[in-house]
Amino acid sequence: MTDPPVLEQDQVDQRTPNRLCDFCSASTATLYCRADSAKLCLTCDREVHSTNQLFIKHTRSLLCDACDSSPASIFCSTHGSVFCQNCDWESHSLSLSPVHDRRPVEGFTGRPSVTDLLSVFGVDDLGKKGQGVVFDADGLVGYGSDDGLSDYLVWDTPSFASLDDLIASSGSEHNFQAMGVPPLPKNRNAVCGQHKEEILHQLRDMAKLEPNVDDGQGDSKALVELKPLVPEQTIEQTRNFAGIKQDEEPRITPTYEATKFQWYSDTGEVADQGLPYPNLGSYVETDCLVPDKDSDICQGHMNGSNENESPHPVISEAFQVFPKVSARELTSQERETAISRYKEKKKSRRYDKHIRYESRKVRAESRTRVRGRFAKVDH
DNA sequence: TATCTTCTTTGTGGTAAAGTTGTGG
């Protein structure tokens, strides 16, 4: 049995021109957005999908290491690569390597922070404190050890999986363990594939532009270890919202805002309920999260403790992006910015038709037609 | 639990019809 050769680094480099970001045409694309049919680098993905509430829902996946043109849905640890469905089939057909260790790769939505992206790409070990990825004074990403990523690719089963789980477990003290939900596979996040270095490079760039990447405390000067995807602070709020104190207003915090995004399986199904209630996965869909002018909570974020003090940057951006969130009117500058972002994104769209099943195309082309319509064939 | 059967859903392209936009009187 002959396995397809694993891509060497120089092969990867040679392929880079095929992975140019469709938006900036300068960086290497690492993600694929199905909704836009576009390849994007991490920076452009952040920019493009921050434009409005609809774009932020787009599911993005890693780019297939083999064809560089389709969203990856399978990670093969034997190859150390991520593959789209077609390439996975070609690489792992029965005659080649059917027994490779493969598992599904999931996309994500929302506007994940650098911290979240590290988790997405499996370079953040939430279960091994002290060995995770760290940031130095320049926001550069480093590792706790140099033995590759494999040591960090451990997935911890989330404590809860849905609102139902929260309700069911709300009366207990057992930390919201999901009920009736099979445990998630380990190594679920290990999806860097062949372009690990490029992804890390882009994450470093993003980290430089995201000073509060760690904990929202704004101290990027110190080495800061990454925190879990759902901070304790958020879990505490979740408990309150899960019916324990139903008479209280649900509260939303900057920490939660900065980390909330959803995992999606390749089928578009919400796969990871790392957030307690999927309906709240987007920023402002639920009315209870819409800041009220009279709400001291949201007023606090919007205005800051001091009128001259800027609100938390993520909250502030959400207010700018989503009119529903904003209790104030958009300034003309904000409006222009939003419009220009929209126009730029519109430019990057690709309208070329994507054929999922070539065999069906061939058959359709050879079909008999009557006035353009498929005609019955008498047998 | 595994296998088989049946049913349902999906995707494919060329054409016509419907809808939209632009232009001139």
Next chain:
DNA sequence: GCCACAACTTTACCACAAAGAAGAT
């Protein structure tokens, strides 16, 4: 501003193989 017309764009339609789901054995 209104209307007519042309040009352009979008949408619905068709049959059927393949894939997947559901049920039966």
